[in-house]
Amino acid sequence: MKGKMKLSVAARREENWGWIMVAPTIIGLVILNIWPFLQTLYASFCEHLGFGFYKFVGFQNYINMFQDPEFWKATWNTIYFCILTVPVGIFLSLLVAILLNAKVKGKGFFRSVFFLPMVCAPAAITMVWRWIFNSEYGILNQMFGAHINWITDSKVVMVTCAVVAIWSAIGYDAVLLLAGLQNISKSYYEAAEIDGAGKITQFFHITLPMVSPTLFVVLIMRLMSSMKVYDLIYMMVEDTNPALSSVQSLMYLFYRESFVAGSRGYGSAIVIWTVLLIGIVTVIQFVGQKKWVNYEV
Amino acid sequence: MKKIRPMAAVILAITLFASLSGCGASDGKTHLTFQIWDVAQRDGMQAICDAYTAQHPDVVIEVQVTSWSEYWTKLEAAAESNTMPDLFWMHTNQILYYSDFGKLADLTDLYNGEDPNYYTEHFSEISLDNARGNNGRLYGVPKDKDNICLVYNKEMFDAAGVAYPDESWTWDDLTAASAQIHSATGKYGYMAYADEQLGYWNFVYQAGGCILTEDKTQGGFDQQATKDAMKFYIDLQKNDWCPDQAYFAETSPGTAFFSEVGAMFLEGNWNLMAEMKDYPNMQGKWDVAVLPKCPTPVSGDGRATISNGLCYSTSATGKHLELTKDILKYFGSEEAQRIQGEYGAAIPAYNGLEESWISAFDQFEAKLNLDIVIDQFDYCVQNVNNTSRPKWKAPVNDELIKIYSGQVDFDTGLANIQSIINNASAASSN
Numbered sequence: 001m002k003g004k005m006k007l008s009v010a011a012r013r014e015e016n017w018g019w020i021m022v023a024p025t026i027i028g029l030v031i032l033n034i035w036p037f038l039q040t041l042y043a044s045f046c047e048h049l050g051f052g053f054y055k056f057v058g059f060q061n062y063i064n065m066f067q068d069p070e071f072w073k074a075t076w077n078t079i080y081f082c083i084l085t086v087p088v089g090i091f092l093s094l095l096v097a098i099l100l101n102a103k104v105k106g107k108g109f110f111r112s113v114f115f116l117p118m119v120c121a122p123a124a125i126t127m128v129w130r131w132i133f134n135s136e137y138g139i140l141n142q143m144f145g146a147h148i149n150w151i152t153d154s155k156v157v158m159v160t161c162a163v164v165a166i167w168s169a170i171g172y173d174a175v176l177l178l179a180g181l182q183n184i185s186k187s188y189y190e191a192a193e194i195d196g197a198g199k200i201t202q203f204f205h206i207t208l209p210m211v212s213p214t215l216f217v218v219l220i221m222r223l224m225s226s227m228k229v230y231d232l233i234y235m236m237v238e239d240t241n242p243a244l245s246s247v248q249s250l251m252y253l254f255y256r257e258s259f260v261a262g263s264r265g266y267g268s269a270i271v272i273w274t275v276l277l278i279g280i281v282t283v284i285q286f287v288g289q290k291k292w293v294n295y296e297v
Numbered sequence: 298m299k300k301i302r303p304m305a306a307v308i309l310a311i312t313l314f315a316s317l318s319g320c321g322a323s324d325g326k327t328h329l330t331f332q333i334w335d336v337a338q339r340d341g342m343q344a345i346c347d348a349y350t351a352q353h354p355d356v357v358i359e360v361q362v363t364s365w366s367e368y369w370t371k372l373e374a375a376a377e378s379n380t381m382p383d384l385f386w387m388h389t390n391q392i393l394y395y396s397d398f399g400k401l402a403d404l405t406d407l408y409n410g411e412d413p414n415y416y417t418e419h420f421s422e423i424s425l426d427n428a429r430g431n432n433g434r435l436y437g438v439p440k441d442k443d444n445i446c447l448v449y450n451k452e453m454f455d456a457a458g459v460a461y462p463d464e465s466w467t468w469d470d471l472t473a474a475s476a477q478i479h480s481a482t483g484k485y486g487y488m489a490y491a492d493e494q495l496g497y498w499n500f501v502y503q504a505g506g507c508i509l510t511e512d513k514t515q516g517g518f519d520q521q522a523t524k525d526a527m528k529f530y531i532d533l534q535k536n537d538w539c540p541d542q543a544y545f546a547e548t549s550p551g552t553a554f555f556s557e558v559g560a561m562f563l564e565g566n567w568n569l570m571a572e573m574k575d576y577p578n579m580q581g582k583w584d585v586a587v588l589p590k591c592p593t594p595v596s597g598d599g600r601a602t603i604s605n606g607l608c609y610s611t612s613a614t615g616k617h618l619e620l621t622k623d624i625l626k627y628f629g630s631e632e633a634q635r636i637q638g639e640y641g642a643a644i645p646a647y648n649g650l651e652e653s654w655i656s657a658f659d660q661f662e663a664k665l666n667l668d669i670v671i672d673q674f675d676y677c678v679q680n681v682n683n684t685s686r687p688k689w690k691a692p693v694n695d696e697l698i699k700i701y702s703g704q705v706d707f708d709t710g711l712a713n714i715q716s717i718i719n720n721a722s723a724a725s726s727n
Binding site for chain 1: 370377490491543544546547548687690695702704
């Protein structure tokens, strides 16, 4: 037997067409993602002098970064934001998905309602939430006669942002989970009912294991986007806000360093750190999933 | 049949690509873009461009408005890739940075053909300084000049039985009137918030202090006059009649003022026209006054107001440099500057055209005491600036917010501000 498999002419032609077909995506990926990533990596070892002129400074940006309390605060803020938003968000999405999967009247209407936040511009959404949360004139404080500084109290502001983040993400996650739920064959439930299993037992022994692959995908995506949170916080908390340091995420810090202060080298170092952080978390998740994700149908 | 399909796809792709790259002007005219950040001035700018293109029918100028916050990100990216707009506004915050890197065309000799002294004859020294690079050359044609005035609510003063602010007012009158208005009406008095140009800068210079030293290499926050003025200004928020910084993070003083919850705030004259138009119900209820003076200045007479000015610039490496220079020459002419004034947003930099800005307010029945804005130019201070200003602006603001929120005490905070400015200035002078 020969070690190499020989392809027929037809098969090779098919292979070439395969390459041509994926070329647009691959080229786009290289030009738009991989090349800028390499540039960012290089920039993180440089000092930005202005207008795209860089000076190589070795690890100086990283040394400065690890000595900066503001950076560690931003790292913690990012992790804290994930802790607040991801578990609650995914739990609520699953709940919504199950409710939308049930036999209720006006199912289509509710599905669109929950998906609506996804369609609206994030900036517009945040503007409305800011009015709701306004401590003096906002509807929330007016309704409850309270005087909570939702956006400017350093202890509360992160929770406020988390509420808005969860609210805007539920619809999207729920639709993904809904698709997962609908793939579960009815026969499992019928068999379980004959065996006398209750609704709760059915949920834990049929629904949850069967939807776990989708749940895993949603978890990874939600965690990644939570670690990259920027626009929401940027819109909610301006730089005149005394609570900024309690809510400033890594990406917000990166924006302020790179584009407000012009230190793009330092900003790039923050980005590389965030990429590492996301990488570590994702690896942990992939190792952990073996314990709870069920791929058998 | 089947063989033709891939070929057809390739041909289709090529034609698509060709038609995309062929998108260009084909009317034989030169198309130029003019980038600005203030939507309130779009019509005025368009009118000036129209006046130019009426004389030069082979040129088309498109005015593009980008928001202030995006403007600088966009312009810097464009400067890096050599795709700057043909004409654009330049701000004192940034002009030194851009000109040091050779991004702006040198316009010092623009009028040499007509009159070598054109600039000094028609523009004030402050206007010209706002358009100069570190090397003393001019990188912009002065566009406008502005200063800061005190805006007050007449009804609240009447209700509290307090006389309107005038030239005799000092800081003490400001706080006394605020306290009286607050106890009589329950409204806020003077709304002092963490802002430089529309806030503490004015107070620092009134007290005889400074933000940057004369040679622009060091901060002035170690000087006693600066410290005293900062202390006075920051402590204003400790009064019942002034909202705190948390309030201002959600509600700007302007919004609070025109919602009739506060009696006074500092405003730049460039916003007055928009505020007359945007709040028609408020017309006649408010007026403007000179800034109150410092009662105990270390030097000077206690009067100061920050004056800034924009200029028109063009790229040093633009494709149509000769043409854009000719347009800039027109932008600096009396005719173009008058058109700008008549649209009311900004006071023309050109000397003697101040009245054209005031006359733009004739359209309103309610009158504002706009003469005081012109009078204030007699003792105005140039907007604070050095090359590293873009680098220290945000960190200084962050530190100030920390003082306001009590995260650092006053003396440490001011010392930090001083070292932020000194370090940034030292780094950029290397």
